[in-house]
Amino acid sequence: xxxxxxxxxxxxxxxxxxxxxxxxxxxxxxxxxxxxxxxxxxxxxxxxxxxxxxxxxxxxxxxxxxxxxxxxxxxxxxxxxxxxxxxxxxxxxxxxxxxxxxxxxxxxxxxxxxxxxxxxxxxxxxxxxxxxxxxxxxxxxxxxxxxxxxxxxxxxxxxxxxxxxxxxxxxxxxxxxxxxxxxxxxxxxxxxxxxxxxxxxxxxxxxxxxxxxxxxxxxxxxxxxxxxxxxxxxxxxxxxxxxxxxxxxxxxxxxxxxxxxxxxxxxxxxxxxxxxxxxxxxxxxxxxxxxxxxxxxxxxxxxxxxxxxxx
Amino acid sequence: xxxxxxxxxxxxxxxxxxxxxxxxxxxxxxxxxxxxxxxxxxxxxxxxxxxxxxxxxxxxxxxxxxxxxxxxxxxxxxxxxxxxxxxxxxxxxxxxxxxxxxxxxxxxxxxxxxxxxxxxxxxxxxxxxxxxxxxxxxxxxxxxxxxxxxxxxxxxxxxxxxxxxxxxxxxxxxxxxxxxxxxxxxxxxxxxxxxxxxxxxxxxxxxxxxxxxxxxxxxxxxxxxxxxxxxxxxxxxxxxxxxxxxxxxxxxxxxxxxxxxxxxxxxxxxxxxxxxxxxxxxxxxxxxxxxxxxxxxxxxxxxxxxxxxxx
Numbered sequence: 001x002x003x004x005x006x007x008x009x010x011x012x013x014x015x016x017x018x019x020x021x022x023x024x025x026x027x028x029x030x031x032x033x034x035x036x037x038x039x040x041x042x043x044x045x046x047x048x049x050x051x052x053x054x055x056x057x058x059x060x061x062x063x064x065x066x067x068x069x070x071x072x073x074x075x076x077x078x079x080x081x082x083x084x085x086x087x088x089x090x091x092x093x094x095x096x097x098x099x100x101x102x103x104x105x106x107x108x109x110x111x112x113x114x115x116x117x118x119x120x121x122x123x124x125x126x127x128x129x130x131x132x133x134x135x136x137x138x139x140x141x142x143x144x145x146x147x148x149x150x151x152x153x154x155x156x157x158x159x160x161x162x163x164x165x166x167x168x169x170x171x172x173x174x175x176x177x178x179x180x181x182x183x184x185x186x187x188x189x190x191x192x193x194x195x196x197x198x199x200x201x202x203x204x205x206x207x208x209x210x211x212x213x214x215x216x217x218x219x220x221x222x223x224x225x226x227x228x229x230x231x232x233x234x235x236x237x238x239x240x241x242x243x244x245x246x247x248x249x250x251x252x253x254x255x256x257x258x259x260x261x262x263x264x265x266x267x268x269x270x271x272x273x274x275x276x277x278x279x280x281x282x283x284x285x286x287x288x289x290x291x292x293x294x295x296x297x298x299x300x301x302x303x304x305x306x307x308x309x310x311x
Numbered sequence: 312x313x314x315x316x317x318x319x320x321x322x323x324x325x326x327x328x329x330x331x332x333x334x335x336x337x338x339x340x341x342x343x344x345x346x347x348x349x350x351x352x353x354x355x356x357x358x359x360x361x362x363x364x365x366x367x368x369x370x371x372x373x374x375x376x377x378x379x380x381x382x383x384x385x386x387x388x389x390x391x392x393x394x395x396x397x398x399x400x401x402x403x404x405x406x407x408x409x410x411x412x413x414x415x416x417x418x419x420x421x422x423x424x425x426x427x428x429x430x431x432x433x434x435x436x437x438x439x440x441x442x443x444x445x446x447x448x449x450x451x452x453x454x455x456x457x458x459x460x461x462x463x464x465x466x467x468x469x470x471x472x473x474x475x476x477x478x479x480x481x482x483x484x485x486x487x488x489x490x491x492x493x494x495x496x497x498x499x500x501x502x503x504x505x506x507x508x509x510x511x512x513x514x515x516x517x518x519x520x521x522x523x524x525x526x527x528x529x530x531x532x533x534x535x536x537x538x539x540x541x542x543x544x545x546x547x548x549x550x551x552x553x554x555x556x557x558x559x560x561x562x563x564x565x566x567x568x569x570x571x572x573x574x575x576x577x578x579x580x581x582x583x584x585x586x587x588x589x590x591x592x593x594x595x596x597x598x599x600x601x602x603x604x605x606x607x608x609x610x611x612x613x614x615x616x617x618x619x620x621x622x
Contacts, residue, residue, distance in 0.1 A: 090495035184401035187545045208519035209542055228619045229542035231520055234498045268622045308539045309620045311579045 009124025033243035037250025047071035251277025320435025348561025358382035562588025
């Protein structure tokens, strides 16, 4: 029986432009991608905020999956967070063309009572103060993983360091890992982050895959297996990279929730699930590929990916 | 009994500056790195040209290994090819500060008679016309692999396309693969290169590893295993990236020469050997790490790398 997975983060309506087309008010946001990605493997408890303009269809999509929306607050008269982004060329980097935080700007997450016993918690990208306030409300989490971004590293470094002392895992991208540690070498940067509190850190490198660094003493598992680089799945159809990182985290945490084991070997398998889940997310705009995706397809690609790396 | 491996390419004296120090007239060049890297696994036949200024110590280094220098021409009164390069920050890209082709500018490789039966041939980076002239002199090669660079893609495209029709494998970096095909997606770029002649292509991505694309019909091996991404070994001590790509190719071809098998699964294992061999090359300036490296160390790191990727 998989454990429930609590996620707190943004829910957004995205307007996107890539070399493959444009979409308007597409369902997006970090908690959204995470929830839907994780829901293939484990039940998800979603905490977020939207405005009255949030389409009913999107609620239905959440509820049609194993996503509990009890923690979804609708602000009367409010507007949902909106992000306008675009990608050029190889689509390695998003350009933010416009952003309106709207109701997300005043988001003070309140965790519903039934969610407070969640054993697995994902703090999607948000201010470390807000992320910490979520942790204050969770009773006895067994595994807490946080995401962060350059903005918080630059503007709320102390709050972020305080948060890192309270989490089991950190997920961030390569540029952020370098910024946080001042070290260009990602292996060293990962190890340095481990000294700040987390037992493991996943450094996401976009199309180049991800690097896991673990504190072997803090985690059960084979000693010495402290660094693991995994390549991205070699995707050929990339239409929209939005949400790839959160889909990766969702697949990873979904696998951990499903197995209930958090040792180093499980983390590597979880990262493989995250890699494969993210490879589907980018095949179409927003969550469209997920809407027609099955667990069977994920598992088949996972085996294919496994065989690619077997030598 | 491993087969002999013929390599034709540059031998240089490098003056290098990285954030970790400076060296002057260090032994370098594509054929040099390739030869020494491959020599851990198979005997190498080196064809190249140097000037009278080429230090005796470097000859001795070649001869102390399984490298046959019969094909090494010394031009009387000539000067050896010199390259001055530097690296900043994360050292992802070399800056050429100065280059003097010297005797390498007039290099018209002549393959010694005993080398003409070589079954494995590596055409290190050079003009495709020169690379083709080497092939004209080799009698019945079983496996020909070429390297190339942006200069030839831009200035000798037709000659390069003619060469590609004659080789079994191509090794090039990600930017060059994109330039050659006009496709930003490396998997599609790799597959497009296969339509130009090669049965396999290895796209090198530096610190991000490498991508293998194979023509399953042309190679013996598991059907469907047509693309394989391997991450770089997670190195922490990077002093000088010079020669990493040629060391990768040397480790890869050395393994193929050692086993004499060129099916898809062997190519993946060969790429793993290349990855690990290159990870040693960058730990010190020039060839210094190779000089104190043992096959036992390579194999131990290979097992470690294998275990990292096993999930």
